Amino acid sequence: METAQRLTYARAMAILGCWILLLVSAQASAQSMREVLGVGDTVRISAFRYPDLTTEARISEEGKVNVALVGEVTLAGMTPDQAAKYIAQLMKERKYLVNPQIDVAVLEPRSRQVSVLGFVTRPGRYVLDGTAARLTDVLAMAGGLVAAASDKAVVTRNRGRESETLNIDLASIIQQGDVSKDIEVRSGDSVFVPKAPVVYVYGEVTRGGAYRLESGMTVMQAISLAGGITPRGSERRVKLRRLGADGKWKETNAKPLDPVAADDVVYVRESLF
Numbered sequence: 001m002e003t004a005q006r007l008t009y010a011r012a013m014a015i016l017g018c019w020i021l022l023l024v025s026a027q028a029s030a031q032s033m034r035e036v037l038g039v040g041d042t043v044r045i046s047a048f049r050y051p052d053l054t055t056e057a058r059i060s061e062e063g064k065v066n067v068a069l070v071g072e073v074t075l076a077g078m079t080p081d082q083a084a085k086y087i088a089q090l091m092k093e094r095k096y097l098v099n100p101q102i103d104v105a106v107l108e109p110r111s112r113q114v115s116v117l118g119f120v121t122r123p124g125r126y127v128l129d130g131t132a133a134r135l136t137d138v139l140a141m142a143g144g145l146v147a148a149a150s151d152k153a154v155v156t157r158n159r160g161r162e163s164e165t166l167n168i169d170l171a172s173i174i175q176q177g178d179v180s181k182d183i184e185v186r187s188g189d190s191v192f193v194p195k196a197p198v199v200y201v202y203g204e205v206t207r208g209g210a211y212r213l214e215s216g217m218t219v220m221q222a223i224s225l226a227g228g229i230t231p232r233g234s235e236r237r238v239k240l241r242r243l244g245a246d247g248k249w250k251e252t253n254a255k256p257l258d259p260v261a262a263d264d265v266v267y268v269r270e271s272l273f
Contacts (some may be wrong), residue, residue, distance in 0.1 A: 036131050036186065037075050037083060037104075037110025039063055045087065048101035069096045073234065076111075080104040111187055116142040118193035119149035132186045135168060139191065145170075148212075150196040158188040158207045162202035197262030201226035204233025213262055218258075222266050229268055237269035 037043065038252040039059055045067055048128025053068040065078025070090045075083045081104075088102040112128040126139075135155065139145065151171040157164045172178040185191065189223040199222050209214025214221075219238060223229060240254035242264050260266065 011225050014023065015239075021051070035079055035106065035109070035129060037078055037106070038131070039076055039112035041112075042108035042110070043075070043080075043083075043109055044103075044105045045084075046103050046105075047097070048103070050097070055082040058067055058108075059111070067118040070094065075104075079130070081107060113187060115137055116184055117190065117194075119146050119195055120144065120193055121146060128185075132184045134174060134182045135185055135191065136173065136182050139193075140187050148195055150194045153195065153196065154192040155183065155185060157186070157191045158190075199260045199262070200265045202265065202267050204230045205269055208232060213260065217260050218256065219254045219258045219260055219266055222260050222264075223268065234266045234271035237271065239267040239269065241267065245260060 005128055024233040037040065039061055042056065042058045043055075043065065045055040047068075055066070055068050056114050058063045058197065059065055059076055059213050060104065061211060062074070064074050066074045067073045067087055068250060073090065075086075078086065086105040087104070088100040091097045091100040091102070096113070100179060109127045112131065113125045114128060114133075116138055120139060126138065126141040135153065139153070142193065151174075153165045153168045153170055166183065168181055168183060170181075173181045197213040199213045199217065200210050201222050202208040205223060208226060211225040213221060219240065223238070229235060235256065237254075238254040239259065240252050240260070241251045242261065243248050246248050
């Protein structure tokens with residue numbers, strides 16, 4: 001029972017640490033990232049006192065927008081404020097307006113979206129505040145991890161015609177503070193958090209069922225999570241069933257300190273006496 005309590009406490013502290021890290025990281029990121037215009041964004045360009053000059057358009061693949069009076073203008077890579085000042089400068093230099101006051105607003109920020117899927121609180125597509133964000137920032141946007149989430153994340157990076165898949169150990173970021181694993185996620189990327197691996201415990205145990213597999217878990221620890229062996233069960237009659245590479249289940253006699261793997265079945269048999 002003490003082993004089970006320690007595992008439960010450690011798991012609770014890990015989840016708490018995850019939430020704290022995600023929230024703090026998101027707050028820091030919100031202050032450091034800037035909104036940048038990109039291909040696919042829909043913008044509204046308006047001039048104060050000249051409503052007939054208002055333009056609503058999507059930024060082209062070349063990063064350009066057709067603006068009233070000045071024609072095609074490259075806006076990709078600029079912030080809305082920079083774009084507004086640039087357009088105003090062009091209008092003034094070309095003597096279309098004496099003192100133009102231009103505003104650029106983003107209507108649909110399609111160039112800065114990432115997908116977050118799997119075992120997170122709110123799966124979906126999220127808009128980055130800038131051109132990129134850290135992995136923990138993106139997970140925070142999706143509400144953080146749910147209790148059944150794995151401590152791994154699969155990040156698919158899309159860079160033009162090329163894609164790259166990375167398996168990230170979230171536990172090293174959360175529990176060990178390894179910020180090098182907190183990689184940068186950019187527009188068009190996707191993040192998938194799979195379900196945590198489980199071990200099944202049945203037979204003469206208090207609470208048979210599926211339990212989260214922790215790193216380095218042994219047969220006895222798995223049994224402890226199931227409430228321990230009942231008075232009718234026997235420590236000496238524990239079986240371990242594991243799916244082999246050939247797709248067939250193999251059953252062996254299990255010792256208390258034998259390691260368990262994902263989808264293993266620990267079965268406690270009834271005592272002979």
